[in-house]
Amino acid sequence: MVHPTAIHTIRTTPAFMRLVARRRKFVVSLTLGTLLPYYAFVLAAGFAPRFLAQKIFAGSAITLGWPLGVALIVGTWILTGLYIRRANGEFDELTARIVAGDLQ
């Protein structure tokens, strides 16, 4: 068990650096995976409104913008699910090992 007063010794240990690097890489990709499609959507609404207003297939009343909006909401929610899955497994295991004092 790591004593709270010895907390700073963890910073440069291999186990902690592994946790930080893996989580950072994952979080950066998930954040970009949320923000890039979202701002592409916002810019499409501003600069290419006709693109969003095209019918999804001939004879349909539904236009592309609607399923895209649904996909953004459902898709980014799935990303939060992916995060949880990896955090509950891999990241929590790494953290538990660090807290228990296994710092290699």
Next chain:
Amino acid sequence: MTRFARFFAALLALFALCGGRTAFAMPEAAGSVHRQPLNTTAIAMFVVFVIATLGITYWSASKTRTMKDFYNAGGGISGFQNGLALAGDYMSAAALLGLTSMIFFNGYDGMIYAVSFFVAWPLLMFLFAERIRNLGQVTIADIASYRLDQQRVRTLMAFGSLTVVCLYLVAQMVGAGQLIQLLFGLRYEYAVVVVGLLMAVYVTFGGMVATTWVQIIKAVLMLFGATLLAVLALRHFGFSLNDMFAQAIAVHHSGAAIMLPSKLVADPFAMLSLSVALVFGTSGLPHILMRFFTVPDAKAARKSVFVATGFIGYFFLLVTLLGMAAIVIVGRDGGFYEGGVPGGKLIGGGNMPVMHLAKAMGGDLVLGFLSAVAFATILAVVAGLTMAGTSAISHDLYAMVIRKNRADPKTEKRVSRIASLAIAGVAVVLGILFKEQNIAFLVSLTYSVAASVNFPILALAIYWKGLTTRGALLGGVAGLVSAVGLVVLSPAVWVKVLGHATPIFPYDYPAIVSMSIAFFFTWVGSVTDQGARAARERAQFDDQFIRGQTGIGASGAASH
């Protein structure tokens, strides 16, 4: 025994007020333009909700022994419960009424808004939820002042939170007054006083436990009401979305143009600035962020965001569907228009499409239910806001800044009670003063201040080693001044409130500018800060970083 007595005194006062209210409400119908006939179904359902929540408040009071119980329910709320409560906090009456109304009038624009309100949640999950849980205990100021100056940075954050809370509260109060006179046929002032009294009772007696359960119940009711209405509406179209869309295009006076992103995004920069305010402002709302302290650990914090995000996304999707259904069902029915001609002025005003839809689909019963849900929604949101404001006063300003973490718990409890009553009082007074005002600017101001003061300092405190006290103070003040200043110069205030011909600043949401200013000044103030204190603050980043990552040293749950 005294708690029991005080609780019932408050309860009696409330019912005395409710009883007196109906007697006054009827004869003054001529006084307001939009007031509707007294809606007894809605009032009956709402009274059931109020009695249930007061029962919960009484039960919560018995669980609220320490100040920790009061502020964060002792960290004993489960991830799933907190997820529902977060959703209850975020699914506002404005979202239900405003978004459906936007689709009803402008079509596809409402979907762009819905997505923009939603996207903040995945980001909260990836960047904030776990760090906030690991680094703080009661307020977001705990996190900002973790390694910075307790006195000054905490004071700044407390005032940042209080500003956001007050602005948001006034907007909610004015909305509540208007909505309730619309839906229930009650007088504006009574509605505002009832809301103020109830929120003070929830928070003063039940603290975070009661607030949480009010939000959970409201979230369930809201999700149930929206689902029911969506199923009824879809049945009307034989469960064919294509049929619904085709009819909407046929009925709407804009025709196929309702599928085009229009007014809202006429200026892409304005849309971009709005989206920055919504996305990053949400990450700076104190009443949302403080909910992360109610769960036992980071694992529960992340689960709560996952649950909240799912429910909020589901709700927004339902809302867009309801808006499209309203175009057809309400748009064709002359009975919902003044003068009986479809396409004219909607009875009750522009926010009513979803309520008219409820009436058309399910008669007075469904209309009454949805009205009661809308009222319950306002109560849940204002209770959360009051809780956040109270913690900023009694925990941040009193216990930590004035008493320097040596406050006597009894006195602190008394301060918290006075604070919640004072906040409720201020909200009622301002709500009544702002009755006739155009309050659209309050919402943009709330999100802009949250995105320009709370968010930058919080984000940099968590992620940037170089942040120092001087940088945080400089950036926070710059963000506050520029957000408020630019909103005053924007069309919403300069033109619509102050009556000038043209705005000095062209965008209603200045967040993209004021947030950049805040980040810039925080950076300048920090990198030029070479004192011994700054060096110490940077040196302490590693400890904070480790705790944020692993939760070592973070407090756990109290056993309930």
